[in-house]
Amino acid sequence: MSHLDPPTNNSNDEDDDDDEIPILFDLDSNTNHNNNTTPQPINTSPSQQHSSTLPAVPVTILTGFLGSGKTTLLRNILTSKQHHKRIAVIENEFGGGEISSDLMKQAGMAGRDDDDDGRNKFLSVETMIATDGTDGSNLMDLIELSNGCVCCTVKDSLVATLEKLLSKRSDLDYIIIEASGMADPGPVASIFWLDEALESRLRLDGIVALVDAKNILFQLEFTSSVQGVEGERDGTGFHGDEAARQIAFADRIIVNKIDLLESSTQLEQSDTGTGTTIQHVLDAITCINPTAPILTTTYSTMENLNWVLDTECFNPERVQEVEATYDQLVHGQCKHIQCGGCTSQQYCGLCNNTDNRSHFPSHHHTSAISTIALFNIGSVDLHRLNSWLASILWPNQDEMESVLRARLERQQQLEENTEVHVRKEVTSNAQGSGTQQYIYRIKGILSVVHSSISEASTWEEKEADYIICPETRLDRRRYIVQAVNDLWDVTPASDQLCWKDGDTRCCKVVVIGKWLDEETLAREFEECFCTA
Numbered sequence: 279m280s281h282l283d284p285p286t287n288n289s290n291d292e293d294d295d296d297d298e299i300p301i302l303f304d305l306d307s308n309t310n311h312n313n314n315t316t317p318q319p320i321n322t323s324p325s326q327q328h329s330s331t332l333p334a335v336p337v338t339i340l341t342g343f344l345g346s347g348k349t350t351l352l353r354n355i356l357t358s359k360q361h362h363k364r365i366a367v368i369e370n371e372f373g374g375g376e377i378s379s380d381l382m383k384q385a386g387m388a389g390r391d392d393d394d395d396g397r398n399k400f401l402s403v404e405t406m407i408a409t410d411g412t413d414g415s416n417l418m419d420l421i422e423l424s425n426g427c428v429c430c431t432v433k434d435s436l437v438a439t440l441e442k443l444l445s446k447r448s449d450l451d452y453i454i455i456e457a458s459g460m461a462d463p464g465p466v467a468s469i470f471w472l473d474e475a476l477e478s479r480l481r482l483d484g485i486v487a488l489v490d491a492k493n494i495l496f497q498l499e500f501t502s503s504v505q506g507v508e509g510e511r512d513g514t515g516f517h518g519d520e521a522a523r524q525i526a527f528a529d530r531i532i533v534n535k536i537d538l539l540e541s542s543t544q545l546e547q548s549d550t551g552t553g554t555t556i557q558h559v560l561d562a563i564t565c566i567n568p569t570a571p572i573l574t575t576t577y578s579t580m581e582n583l584n585w586v587l588d589t590e591c592f593n594p595e596r597v598q599e600v601e602a603t604y605d606q607l608v609h610g611q612c613k614h615i616q617c618g619g620c621t622s623q624q625y626c627g628l629c630n631n632t633d634n635r636s637h638f639p640s641h642h643h644t645s646a647i648s649t650i651a652l653f654n655i656g657s658v659d660l661h662r663l664n665s666w667l668a669s670i671l672w673p674n675q676d677e678m679e680s681v682l683r684a685r686l687e688r689q690q691q692l693e694e695n696t697e698v699h700v701r702k703e704v705t706s707n708a709q710g711s712g713t714q715q716y717i718y719r720i721k722g723i724l725s726v727v728h729s730s731i732s733e734a735s736t737w738e739e740k741e742a743d744y745i746i747c748p749e750t751r752l753d754r755r756r757y758i759v760q761a762v763n764d765l766w767d768v769t770p771a772s773d774q775l776c777w778k779d780g781d782t783r784c785c786k787v788v789v790i791g792k793w794l795d796e797e798t799l800a801r802e803f804e805e806c807f808c809t810a
């Protein structure tokens with residue numbers, strides 16, 4: 279069993295010039311495949327040049343903070359029979375989505391052997407999740423832009439990718455760009471009018487922001503520049519308004535995950551009365567962006583996808599206006615320009631308060647937020663994995679607290695400088711947890727072993743097909759693990775992602791968070807694997 283360490287990707291690394299043009303995958307022939315779900319790259323033929331007589335291809339930018347529901351919406355679009363669009367998708371990962379490794383190739387996760395530079399390239403977790411369950415009828419191409427945010431480190435790659443896509447394909451009806459959960463949509467939108475070549479061939483249809491109703495107030499607070507000033511003072515980095523800027527630039531806003539909100543009645547009846555209602559969320563959003571239409575959804579589901587596609591709602595002047603508003607906020611005091619004047623009782627999502635406080639310079643990603651990718655050959659024990667997830671995402675549960683307390687005591691005995699080590703040892707997703715590790719997002723693809731025969735036989739009874747090997751208790755299905763803040767699930771992917779004979783079983787998990795303790799996470803992840 280081995281743990282590979284891809285370089286940690288700090289998104290404020292603006293000098294990072296890992297900007298090579300990403301691979302194009304041909305999905306025409308193999309998205310509806312039972313044998314191999316891995317899209318194969320195709321060569322750009324000079325004869326397939328885009329004709330300038332064709333109408334401009336509309337582009338939608340999907341934005342929204344980590345885990346807000348962008349990929350869920352994308353999958354709804356790609357599996358919908360409502361439209362018959364031939365869509366190309368550009369996926370942007372915040373980082374850590376790509377591991378070059380022979381082991382991943384062995385494990386059947388390779389996109390193709392080599393790219394133009396002769397380096398191995400592999401499909402990301404994000405791409406596997408986004409295309410799982412799609413039959414390929416709407417999806418023409420899928421392009422990965424990994425290793426940085428589309429708004430900064432890989433912005434040039436986006437332009438090159440769009441140009442290459444247009445020259446390669448004349449049959450596209452639509453392009454969807456799924457920005458990373460940390461991306462600022464402003465700079466992404468600007469390429470559509472700053473790049474002359476693209477301007478005539480593409481039309482930015484709209485910026486659609488997904489908002490995680492359960493977590494948005496917390497995300498606004500924790501990515502705010504006011505917090506950032508404090509962060510910089512204690513030498514731990516600063517934040518960059520990501521969550522607020524995604525809302526501010528949006529032409530349409532989808533408030534997703536309303537199933538996780540408390541109703542006003544529940545709130546009145548609850549002991550604490552500290553939950554978030556839809557009204558709190560709407561107040562915060564309209565404070566930041568008072569003009570964009572808002573739709574509330576669960577699992578990004580809407581009656582009519584025309585609410586997000588072919589809307590023609592993009593307005594470049596508004597983008598410039600938002601930039602200008604931000605500039606005023608940066609260079610002066612917050613006058614609630616964007617929200618038109620909050621009363622002192624209102625929560626201002628943009629400035630986080632009603633005080634006149636100076637703000638930190640516009641867009642920077644916090645240096646404290648990073649992505650790490652954990653990769654191991656082998657299969658995880660489902661029970662152990664769930665316990666590990668509980669320990670890092672729910673540290674305040676009673677049981678976990680006692681475990682952690684025991685670990686702390688042990689640690690205190692071992693270490694002279696208890697203060698520093700204790701803080702490092704406690705993994706905490708408690709809101710407002712200072713400089714302790716905070717995990718925003720986990721996503722991954724797993725090979726799973728069931729720890730008990732009874733668990734295995736339950737599955738066997740449920741499914742007509744043979745799914746779990748009675749001897750090894752290995753599950754034939756790939757599993758997808760997803761976590762957003764304190765909620766997680768581990769579910770089987772569709773049949774098209776099943777492990778095949780000859781595949782090397784492996785697990786890849788991407789963790790995005792603040793002040794991540796990579797060494798401990800890697801060790802604990804490895805402990806979830808079956809050794810037999």
Ligand SMILES: Nc1nc2c(ncn2[C@@H]2O[C@H](COP(=O)(O)OP(=O)(O)OP(=O)(O)O)[C@@H](O)[C@H]2O)c(=O)[nH]1
Binds near residue numbers: 459575760767
């Ligand atoms: N309960 C609930 N879960 C949801 C809803 N929408 C999405 N999810 C879950 O939230 C998790 C994150 O959803 P994604 O669609 O992957 O979010 P994303 O914005 O693409 O995430 P990033 O790419 O990491 O920024 C997944 O486990 C989804 O199944 C919802 O309305 N309610």
